[in-house]
Amino acid sequence: MRQRSARGFTLIEIMIAVTIVTLVLSMVYGVVTSVSRSKDRIEGEGEGYHRARIIFDRIGRELRGVYPATKDGKFTFSGGETSENEPFLELCTTASTPVSGMRGGLSLVRYELREDTDAKDGSKVLLRSEVPLLGEEGIKGRDYRLATGIDSMQLRFSRQENWQDEWQGVLPELVELTLTMQIGEGKIPFRTVWEVPQVKVPQVTP
Numbered sequence: 001m002r003q004r005s006a007r008g009f010t011l012i013e014i015m016i017a018v019t020i021v022t023l024v025l026s027m028v029y030g031v032v033t034s035v036s037r038s039k040d041r042i043e044g045e046g047e048g049y050h051r052a053r054i055i056f057d058r059i060g061r062e063l064r065g066v067y068p069a070t071k072d073g074k075f076t077f078s079g080g081e082t083s084e085n086e087p088f089l090e091l092c093t094t095a096s097t098p099v100s101g102m103r104g105g106l107s108l109v110r111y112e113l114r115e116d117t118d119a120k121d122g123s124k125v126l127l128r129s130e131v132p133l134l135g136e137e138g139i140k141g142r143d144y145r146l147a148t149g150i151d152s153m154q155l156r157f158s159r160q161e162n163w164q165d166e167w168q169g170v171l172p173e174l175v176e177l178t179l180t181m182q183i184g185e186g187k188i189p190f191r192t193v194w195e196v197p198q199v200k201v202p203q204v205t206p
Helices: 011-064
Strands: 077-081 087-093 107-115 124-132 144-159 162-164 174-183 186-195
Touching: 011 087, 011 144, 011 174, 011 186, 077 144, 087 144, 107 144
Parallel strands: none
Antiparallel strands: 077 087, 087 107, 107 124, 124 144, 144 162, 144 174, 174 186
16 A cells, blocks of 8 residues: 655745735734824823823812912912013912921922923923912922823903903903914814902001
8 A cells, every 4th residue: 555745844934934924913903003002192191181181180289278468468460471471471360389387377488490401302391489478478389290291271361351371460351372382293273261260458457
């Protein structure tokens, strides 16, 4: 009885198999890469929304606790642009945080946008400082980084339906904040308007 000789794969069959495997692996790699990019984009957008929410929540809470300027000018409300053409907001508020052992109270809070020297994408950082106005004197506010990854920020102020980019003195009725966050290669704008309580300084009878 004749024995059948073992038949191997031909060169053409091997090349076809290699081609099919390469195509399948390329498709799988493409799907994985697409999913990974989508995941990174969603995480980046979520982080941007989180940073914007922190800014809006913090400023909104302090605006709701705003206290008007006194005649001696110690307490203030002002906003606009610094000498470096960057936006700033300065207000006196009762919604303060403990500073240097103080238990809160009345504080002068300042927000200022500056170039972020630690960022490689040219984004900016929002700095916040707080100085207590009651109790022990001589305590100085220290700037700390409230939020990074900011492309631009714009403030507007309104009283009796008159919108202005600069404000100084009496309390405005409305404050509008437009914030653009830089996320990856894209930019996402956010905007909100707060109504400022028209609080009056109590009259002290001598």
